[in-house]
Amino acid sequence: MKMMQDEIRKGPWTEQEDNFLINFVHLFGDRRWDFIAKVSGLNRTGKSCRLRWVNYLHPGLKRGKMTPQEEKLVLELHAKWGNRWSRIARKLPGRTDNEIKNYWRTHMRKKAQERKRTMSPASPSSNSSSASNISTVNSSLSVETGEASFYDTGGPEASVLQGKSSQEVHGGETGYSMDDIWKDIENSIEPVCDGFSEEGCNFSCPSVVSPPWDYSADTLWKIDEEESKMLFTYEYGTMFLTG
DNA sequence: AATTGTTGCAACCGCTGTCAT
């Protein structure tokens, strides 16, 4: 174990720290994070430096709201890969796994809840029963499905185990598990695909700002073009690629 | 205008996989 030199800093990054990190990444590349953490003099862990870089400082990052096209792609890819956020993120140039993860947890859950409400105000089956029970009574966990889905991002189990109520606060106020949400979203995917034609292409090669440095070859989305071609070819034929 | 509830986002933690020794 290394002795911690001073104290390892945590919490929000200052502008100065950002600048330091940018400079050192510029110098040493975005791989040796422990090394960068040390030589930079930032009292941060390598992990923390990497996170900051990947999620905030990376020059290719696209900020702002998800476009409808991106939203749809997230749906599609999540349907295929589940919570493989980093993998999904590679298909959305300029978006980070963290961003997509956050987006999923907020927007999608909200949408699913709305859908649920509008579809079945008093629908009995998977909705109310599993939902409220799950979030409030841990003994009914997974009773409905009998499975612990990997879609349970921070679902009831965690909150129950940790005695937290944030899940309920955030989206589980109706006790709506990620499993349920996912079922809903799965159902909605076909229609979503219908409207996914040419626009999908536009954003698969989006206007990612060209980075100040040449990170294009070795960074987050390096395989994106190639892989996304494969993806779209695989998924939708070549119809989006020809446009 | 003040209070309360909700949402969105940045950051941390723990675990796993990979690579070098």
Place this chain on the structure above:
DNA sequence: GATGACAGCGGTTGCAACAAT
């Protein structure tokens, strides 16, 4: 082949901003 160090990933938390009452 075993071990340790590091990078990366997914899940979770905390807090500020915003909206509703």
